[in-house]
Amino acid sequence: MATTSSSPKVTSGSAATGVAAELAELVGLLDSRAEGGRSFTLAFWDGSELPPTNPVPNSPTLRFAERDALVRMVREPNELGMARAWVSGELEVDGDLEMALDLTEKWRHAPLKATDAIPALKAARKLGLLRRGQPPAPEAEIKLQGRLHSAQRDQEAISHHYDVSNEFYRRMLGETMVYSCAYFGSPEDTLDQAQTRKLDLICKKLELKPGDRMLDIGCGWGSLMIYAAHNYGVHAVGVTISEEQAALARERIIEAGMQDQCEVRLQDYREVNDGPYDKISSVGMFEHVGRDNLPIYLQQARSLIAKDGLFLNHGIVRVGEDHQMHPKSFTQRYVFPDGELHTQGIVINAIEDAGFELVDDESLRPHYAETLRRWAINHDSDREAAIAEIGPERERVWRLHNYGAALGFERSRLSVHQVIARPVEEYEPAPPLRVRSYPV
Numbered sequence: 289m290a291t292t293s294s295s296p297k298v299t300s301g302s303a304a305t306g307v308a309a310e311l312a313e314l315v316g317l318l319d320s321r322a323e324g325g326r327s328f329t330l331a332f333w334d335g336s337e338l339p340p341t342n343p344v345p346n347s348p349t350l351r352f353a354e355r356d357a358l359v360r361m362v363r364e365p366n367e368l369g370m371a372r373a374w375v376s377g378e379l380e381v382d383g384d385l386e387m388a389l390d391l392t393e394k395w396r397h398a399p400l401k402a403t404d405a406i407p408a409l410k411a412a413r414k415l416g417l418l419r420r421g422q423p424p425a426p427e428a429e430i431k432l433q434g435r436l437h438s439a440q441r442d443q444e445a446i447s448h449h450y451d452v453s454n455e456f457y458r459r460m461l462g463e464t465m466v467y468s469c470a471y472f473g474s475p476e477d478t479l480d481q482a483q484t485r486k487l488d489l490i491c492k493k494l495e496l497k498p499g500d501r502m503l504d505i506g507c508g509w510g511s512l513m514i515y516a517a518h519n520y521g522v523h524a525v526g527v528t529i530s531e532e533q534a535a536l537a538r539e540r541i542i543e544a545g546m547q548d549q550c551e552v553r554l555q556d557y558r559e560v561n562d563g564p565y566d567k568i569s570s571v572g573m574f575e576h577v578g579r580d581n582l583p584i585y586l587q588q589a590r591s592l593i594a595k596d597g598l599f600l601n602h603g604i605v606r607v608g609e610d611h612q613m614h615p616k617s618f619t620q621r622y623v624f625p626d627g628e629l630h631t632q633g634i635v636i637n638a639i640e641d642a643g644f645e646l647v648d649d650e651s652l653r654p655h656y657a658e659t660l661r662r663w664a665i666n667h668d669s670d671r672e673a674a675i676a677e678i679g680p681e682r683e684r685v686w687r688l689h690n691y692g693a694a695l696g697f698e699r700s701r702l703s704v705h706q707v708i709a710r711p712v713e714e715y716e717p718a719p720p721l722r723v724r725s726y727p728v
Contacts, residue, residue, distance in 0.1 A: 304336065304338060305336050306332065306334040306335070306336035307332035307333065307334050307336050307352075307415060308330070308332055308336035308337055308338045309336065310410075310411045310414045310415055311330075311332075311338070311411050311415075312338060313407040313410075313411070314404065314407045314408050314411055315330060315338055317401075317404055317407070318395060318398045319341045319395075321398040321399055322394050322395040322397075322398035323394050324342055324394065325340075325341040325342035325395075326340050326341045326342060326395050327340050327341075327342045327343060327344045327347055327391045328340055328347050328348050328349060328350055328388060328391050328392060328395075329347065329348075329349040329350070330349075330350055330352070331349050331350070331351040331352065331382070332351075332352050333352060333353055333354055333355055337349075344391070346383065346384065346387070347383070347391070348381055348382060348383030348384055348385075348387055348388040348391065349381070349382040349383060350379070350380075350381060350388060350392060351379070351380040351381070351382055352373075352378070352379060353377070353378055353379065353380050354378040355415070355416070355417070355420070356373070356376075356378050356420070356423045357373035357378035357379045358412075358415065358417055359417050359420045359422070359423060360372045360373045360376075360378070360422070360423060361373065362412055362417050362418070363422045364422075364616070366614070366616050367614065367616060367617050367618055368616035368617070368618070368621060370396075370618075371617075371618035371621065371622060372423075372425060372426055372429070374684060374688060375426040375428055375429070375622060375681050375684050375685055376423070376426045376681070377680065377681075377684065385687065385688070385691050386661075386664075386691040386694065386695065389688075389691055389692055389695055390695060393695075426681045427679075427681060428622055428679070428681035428682050428685055429621045429622060430448050430621065430622070430625050431621065431625075432444055432445060432625050432626060436578065436580075436626060437577070437578040437580065437581050437626065439556050439558065441626065442529065442556070442576065442626070443529045443556075445576065445624075445625045445626045445627075446528075446529050446530050446576065447529075447530065447531070448625055449623065449624060449625070450530040450532060450533055451530055451531060451532040451533075452532075452677075452678050452682065453532075453677040453678050454509070454532055454533075454535075454536045455677055456674055456677040456678050457509075459666060459667075459670065459673060459674065459677075460663050460666045460667045460674075460686070461479075461483075461663065461666070462478075462479045462480045462483065462662075462666065463480055464479075464480045464483040464484060464487075464511055465508070465509040465510075465511050465536075465540070466483040466486065466487065466508070466511045466512075467508055467509075467572060468486070468571050468572035468602060468704075469486065469572075469602075469652050469655050469656040469659050469704045470482035470483045470485070470486050470655055470658070470659040470662070471483075471485045471486035471489050471652065471655055472485075472655055472658055473485060475658075479659070479662040479663075479666070482655070482658075482659070482662075483511075484515070486655075487511065487512055487515040487516075488515070488519070489706075490512060490569060490571065490600055490602070490706070491515065491516050491519065491520050493598075493600055493648065493706065493708050493724075494567045494569060494598050494600050494708070495567075495598060495722075496516055496520035496521075496522050496567060497520065497521070497522075498520065498521030498522070499521065499522070499523070500520070500521075500522040500523070500566040500567050501522070501523050501525075501564075501565050501566050501567075502516060502522045502523065502524045502525070502565060502566065502567045502568070502569065503524075503525050503526075503527070503560065503563075503565040503567075503568045503569070503592060504524060504525070504526040504527070504568075504569045504570075504571075505527060505557045505560075505568065505569070505570040505573055505589070506527070506528060506557070506570055506571065506572065506573025506574075506576075507526025507527060507528050507533075507537060507552060508526075508528065508530075508533055508537070508571075508572070509533050509536050509537050509540060510526060510536075510537030510538075510540050510541055510550065510552060511540075512524075512526075512569060512571060513526045513537075513541070513546075513550045513552075514540060514541060514544045514546050514550060517546045517549040517550050518544060518546060521549075522549070522567070523549050523550075524549065524550045524551070525550075525551045525552075525553065525562075525565075526550070526551070526552045526553070527552075527553045527554075527555040527556070527557055527560055528552070528553075528554065528555075529554065529555070529556055531554060534552050534553075534554045537552045538552050557573075557585065557588060558584065558588060560588070560592060563591065563592035563593065563594075564592060564593060564594040564595075564597065565592055565593055565594060565597065566593075566594050566596075566597050567597055567598050567599075567600075568589050568592060568593050568597065568598075568599045568600070569599075569600045569602075570589070570599075570600070570601050570602065570603070571600075571602040571603075572602060572603060572604075573603070574601060574603040575603055575604050575624065575627050575628070575629060576624070576626070576627060577628070578626065578628045579628055579630065582630070582634075582635075582638050583638060583641065583642065586638055586639055586641075586642035586644070587642050587643075589601075589642070590642045590643045590644060590711060593711050594711075595711060595713055596710075597710070597711060598647070598708055598709070598710055599644060599708070599709045599710070599711075600706060600707065600708055600709075601635075601639070601705075601706075601707045601709070602704070602705070602706045602707075603635075603704065603705065604629055604656075604702055604703070604704050605629055605630055605631055605632045605635060605702070605703050605704070605705055606629045606630060606631050606701070606702065606703075607631070607700050607701055607702060607703050608631070608701070613627065613628075613629070618688070618689075618692075619689070622685045622689075623685060623689050629702070632649070632651075632703070632705050635705070635707070636649070636707070639707065639709050643711060643712055644709035644710065644711055644712065645709060645710050645711075645712050646707065646708075646709055647708040647709055647710055647722075648706075648707070648708040648724065649705055649706070649707050649708075650705065650706045651703050651704070651705050652704050652705070652706060653697055653700065653702070653703040653704060654697070654698075655704075656693075656694075656697045656702075656703075656704045657694045657695075657697040657698040660690050660691075660693050660694035660697065661690070661691075661694050663690050664687070664690035664691055664694065667686055667687060667690060668687070671683060671687070674686070
């Protein structure tokens, strides 16, 4: 690890020294092109700094704790280089992490010009960055092999994300163990209250009643199944391809005394063949399905649902332009490998193409931003325990993901929708009139 020298730090109006001096010209070009300039400090491993050009109260510091942080960004001049530096601990944030993500976004995307290569190469040579090879990728990084969204590759992707530590997830998610957007009645709600409200909202939207046979695709740790069985008297089957989730879900079902009404299967959704089900739910799962398999996923739900049944799909979508995450993005390599998001328009078209009629569609976008911040608070409250459970690299992955995703929802780049659909039959009688009233 690099040591810190006694070089003087730069303050506003003074001349840059050390590493800061070598990077001052290139940084100045970015400062001049970024909207609003730079509102955070850049600090380097030798103790030198470049102060903000547009300081704000409680301005954070982006600190390059080791030379290899810059080496990674030279070798991978994209999001992956910076992600590796963060996950490895070579890049730090002093101050509020969410604020740092907010302030650095426009600066990081300031336009580069061909002529910028001259000061960039000059600085890289003087700092010895070009003589250093690419540092090894952090162990938490994954790059899956095999056919995209094959059953085997999907299982590996899910295992990377979910088979980490049930205790870690319990600490972050709360006692409800619900890993999807909560539904807040007010900012004063606890996370568990908001998650319980969301579970009840789903049950009401599905019009659950005693004796209904319910399928929960991607059942997680069994929270929805247990709630629906206990409060609405359904018989629920949940499927997941996460071994850790299935094991804990079965334990929780027994603890709740719902073993006669709930069954958990370690099974891919494509393998379920024991329909019909009166109601089908899928909460926070279809993001893992993929564009090419979206018709397969929805046709499978259509084949398993009763003629008078209801299907609820709750999932994250893109807002605006339809494009997939870059394969070298932080999310793809560290959080949701092979995850694919679609616009809600594409989702609705696919639902209708599969033989469903759209009955209801609700966006819960602001609720997810709040949910992620609550997860972040839970995580930050005992980072040492998180490190003990999942290791320092994964702890840093989750710390960054929670705040970054919260900004994505707040800024309307991402949204989350709950859709209710019913199967369409060619010669069916008119469906019953429904008056829908959901809790706030």
